[in-house]
Amino acid sequence: MSKHFVIVGAGEAGARAAMGLREQGFDGDVTLVGGETHLPYERPPLSKDGMVAEVFAAKTIATAERLAEAGVAFRGGATVAGIDRAGKRLAMGDGSALPYDKLLLATGASPRRLAGVEGERIVYLRTIEDAQRLRGALGAGRHIAIVGGGFIGLELAASARARGAEVTLIEALPRLLSRGVPEAIAGRIAARHLAGGVRLVFGDAIAGIESGADSARVTLASGTRVDADLVLIGIGAVPNVGLAEAAGLAIDNGIAVNGQLATDDADIFAAGDCASFPLAIYGGRRVRLESWRNAQDQGNLAVRNMLGAGEIGASVPWFWSDQYELTLQIAGLADEGAVTVERELAEGSILFHLSADGRLVAASGIGVGNAVARDIRLAEMLIGRGARPDVAALGDPGVRLKGLLAA
Known part of the structure; x- marks a missing residue:
C-alpha cells in the first residue's frame, strides 16, 4: 500500500519539504496543507521589495504547475482541527479526515500582539494581505508609527522612507536589535535610520494606542504622544503550537524536537519557525530560529529523516536583513x-x-x-x-x- 506523508503549513519549510520528498525519491502520496488560499510564497520580501517595488507581486515558492508535476496535492485555505495520533489522521476543519503515515508540522509563527490593541489603523505584517494593506498606506504626506525595533520594524521603516512616508519608530529598550545583534552593529543601523529621516524613540514603553477612523495615536509612558496615519506593531513572533499542544506533543518555546526534528511521537516531525531544537555545535543548546534559511534547511532535513536517514542537523544559524x-x-x-x-x-x-x-x-x-x-x-x-x-x-x-x- 502506498504511504501518505502530510505536511501542515505551506510556508518556506513546508513547501521545501513537499518538493524535497520527491527529490529524495519518495513515490507515495504527498499532501501539503496551507491555511492561506495563496500558493506557497516567501515572506521576507514582504517587508522589503514588496513595499518598494513599482508593482506588488509576491514571490511564489512553488507554482501550481510545479506542484502538479511533482505530484503534490495542495490544499490551500484549509484548517486542521486536530491530530488523532492513535488513528494517525488529521481532523480537518471541513469535517473530513486526512490519514497520514508520517506527518510534518511546519505551522510557522504569528506576530506577537499587544493585548487589547485593535482597530482599523493598527496593523501587523505576516501575510500578503497585511503587506498590501500596509503598502497602500505608504507615501509622501503619510506618517507611520512603528512599535518595535527588531528586523521587521526596521526593514519597514527603511521601506516607508523610500516611499516618502514619515516614520517614528518606538523601542521600549535602550537600543535597537537587542536580541542577537551586537551593540556596535545596532548602533550603526540606528545612525543610518537617523540619517534617513526616521525619528527613533528609545526607552519609553507604550501606555496606550488608540485607533480612529482616519488616524491613530500612540501614548508613551513618558506622556509623549505620537499621532500617525497607521501604527505597525512589530514586537516579535510566537510559534504556532496550538495543534501540537492539543495533541499532547512536548512544547518548549515551540514544538520540541530532537536533532533529527522528530517530536516525541516517532511519526510526527516539526520544522521551521514553529520548532525548537538542540544545536549540537553549541553543546545541545535548545533554540528556535525565525529565519528563511533555517526553514529551508529544516524542511530538507525533516524529509530525509521522515524517510529514515537518521541525520542530525548540523547547520550554523544564519540571518540577514536589508535596510537602505x-x-x-x-x-x-x-x-x-x-x-x-x-x-x-x-x-x-x-x-x-x-x-x-x-x-x-x-x-x-x-x-x-x-x-x-x-x-x-x-x-x-x-x-x-x-x-x-x-x-x-x-x-x-x-x-x-x-x-x-x-x-
Whole structure:
C-alpha cells in the first residue's frame, strides 16, 4: 500500500519539504496543507521589495504547475482541527479526515500582539494581505508609527522612507536589535535610520494606542504622544503550537524536537519557525530560529529523516536583513562569544565572536550590498568546523579567511 506523508503549513519549510520528498525519491502520496488560499510564497520580501517595488507581486515558492508535476496535492485555505495520533489522521476543519503515515508540522509563527490593541489603523505584517494593506498606506504626506525595533520594524521603516512616508519608530529598550545583534552593529543601523529621516524613540514603553477612523495615536509612558496615519506593531513572533499542544506533543518555546526534528511521537516531525531544537555545535543548546534559511534547511532535513536517514542537523544559524543600501548578516549565535575581534573592510566591517577557549562561535557583519557576504560565508564554515583561528589573523583584513579555513 502506498504511504501518505502530510505536511501542515505551506510556508518556506513546508513547501521545501513537499518538493524535497520527491527529490529524495519518495513515490507515495504527498499532501501539503496551507491555511492561506495563496500558493506557497516567501515572506521576507514582504517587508522589503514588496513595499518598494513599482508593482506588488509576491514571490511564489512553488507554482501550481510545479506542484502538479511533482505530484503534490495542495490544499490551500484549509484548517486542521486536530491530530488523532492513535488513528494517525488529521481532523480537518471541513469535517473530513486526512490519514497520514508520517506527518510534518511546519505551522510557522504569528506576530506577537499587544493585548487589547485593535482597530482599523493598527496593523501587523505576516501575510500578503497585511503587506498590501500596509503598502497602500505608504507615501509622501503619510506618517507611520512603528512599535518595535527588531528586523521587521526596521526593514519597514527603511521601506516607508523610500516611499516618502514619515516614520517614528518606538523601542521600549535602550537600543535597537537587542536580541542577537551586537551593540556596535545596532548602533550603526540606528545612525543610518537617523540619517534617513526616521525619528527613533528609545526607552519609553507604550501606555496606550488608540485607533480612529482616519488616524491613530500612540501614548508613551513618558506622556509623549505620537499621532500617525497607521501604527505597525512589530514586537516579535510566537510559534504556532496550538495543534501540537492539543495533541499532547512536548512544547518548549515551540514544538520540541530532537536533532533529527522528530517530536516525541516517532511519526510526527516539526520544522521551521514553529520548532525548537538542540544545536549540537553549541553543546545541545535548545533554540528556535525565525529565519528563511533555517526553514529551508529544516524542511530538507525533516524529509530525509521522515524517510529514515537518521541525520542530525548540523547547520550554523544564519540571518540577514536589508535596510537602505546596507545588508546585515550574522552567522552563528553572537551571545555565545566571550571575546570579540573586529575586521574592517572597504565598505563594511565584521565582528568575530570567540568562546573563552578560542573557538569561533559567531560572526556579525554589516556593509554596503554584498560587502560582507563572502567573509560571513567563510566564517560560517569555520564555525561549523569548530575552528580556533588566530585572533590577530581574524582582525587583519590582509589575511584571507579562506586561508584560515584551509589551515
